[in-house]
Amino acid sequence: MAKEIYLTGITTTGTPHIGNYVGAIRPSIAASKDTNKSNFYFLADFHALAKNEDPNKISQSTLEIAAAWLALGMDTENSVFYRQSDIPEIPELTWILTSMTAKGLMNRAHSYKAAVQANLEGGNKDPDKGITMALYSYPVLMAADILMFKATKVPVGRDQKQHVEMARDIAQRFNHHFGDVLVLPEPVIDEHTAVLAGLDGRKMSKSYNNTIPLFAAEKKFRKLIMKIKTNSLEPGEPKDVDGSTLYDIYKAFATPEETAEVEKLYAEGIGWGDMKQRLFEYINDHISPARNEYDRLMADPGIVEAELKKGAIRAREFAVPYLDEIRSAIGIRKLA
Numbered sequence: 001m002a003k004e005i006y007l008t009g010i011t012t013t014g015t016p017h018i019g020n021y022v023g024a025i026r027p028s029i030a031a032s033k034d035t036n037k038s039n040f041y042f043l044a045d046f047h048a049l050a051k052n053e054d055p056n057k058i059s060q061s062t063l064e065i066a067a068a069w070l071a072l073g074m075d076t077e078n079s080v081f082y083r084q085s086d087i088p089e090i091p092e093l094t095w096i097l098t099s100m101t102a103k104g105l106m107n108r109a110h111s112y113k114a115a116v117q118a119n120l121e122g123g124n125k126d127p128d129k130g131i132t133m134a135l136y137s138y139p140v141l142m143a144a145d146i147l148m149f150k151a152t153k154v155p156v157g158r159d160q161k162q163h164v165e166m167a168r169d170i171a172q173r174f175n176h177h178f179g180d181v182l183v184l185p186e187p188v189i190d191e192h193t194a195v196l197a198g199l200d201g202r203k204m205s206k207s208y209n210n211t212i213p214l215f216a217a218e219k220k221f222r223k224l225i226m227k228i229k230t231n232s233l234e235p236g237e238p239k240d241v242d243g244s245t246l247y248d249i250y251k252a253f254a255t256p257e258e259t260a261e262v263e264k265l266y267a268e269g270i271g272w273g274d275m276k277q278r279l280f281e282y283i284n285d286h287i288s289p290a291r292n293e294y295d296r297l298m299a300d301p302g303i304v305e306a307e308l309k310k311g312a313i314r315a316r317e318f319a320v321p322y323l324d325e326i327r328s329a330i331g332i333r334k335l336a
């Protein structure tokens, strides 16, 4: 049987935080080494444009995310690791797919509907205020990312599931008209990955401004961990692990035995200050080798650029001939 092709993208809007690490980066790095699969990982910098970020933020985030994934051991031999904007075939395929995507399908996208809803709730007369065409047709670009590499499996968070289903719908419609050219992808949602809470106890997210950057300098890292919200129980009072952000984060990094140890400490009434120190030391030990490598890459972006260029060459070896087939199927052909 042909190898499954796994593909996933990371939008370049922000600094990788420990929630990203546990939820997406760590499982992807592990998968990148699996020789039974073909893997494509890319930095979705064209998608970042839909969020109207400032230019420096987009390039800084691209560097930080690429450096983080490389420092954590992304296998760039077994996997193809590239930057979306280095593959001109992707925007070309986007336009081709745009020509055959029903507008009504895009009207139903959750992300677009949420933006409209926010405008209405904010009392705006124009429901489309501030909504760009990039936001509106975001799922078509995402479909091109996926279909360009014949991906069969697309690991994503739950919020992106609909987009992968739309890619599938778009591919189906294309094939109905032009023959069996595109491969239908499936979303892969890992129900087991931990979703971490942030400093304030809400889901860790850039939009809540409650994140702990994965590679914050040691002092800053400690300071942030000390800020994590707890209840007001005193040292010596038994504590519940359920609903404890400190516990959840510890558990996401530690072995089951180490976690059981901490459960015991909670029952015995460990003080919050001690638990915070313990959590800091544990994670710090765990990530400091990768942080050193990250710092090295951040200081020498040429290494990162070279890795991405290498990935782009490999990605285009696949994309260029395949796009020719797609063009030919729809009638964009040489005349003689």
Ligand code: TRP
Residues within 6 Å of the ligand: 007, 008, 009, 010, 011, 044, 047, 141, 142, 145, 146, 154, 155, 156, 160
């Ligand atoms: N939209 C995705 C997100 O915000 C990122 C992304 C872009 C992606 N293109 C993709 C994910 C293709 C999977 C496949 O998380």
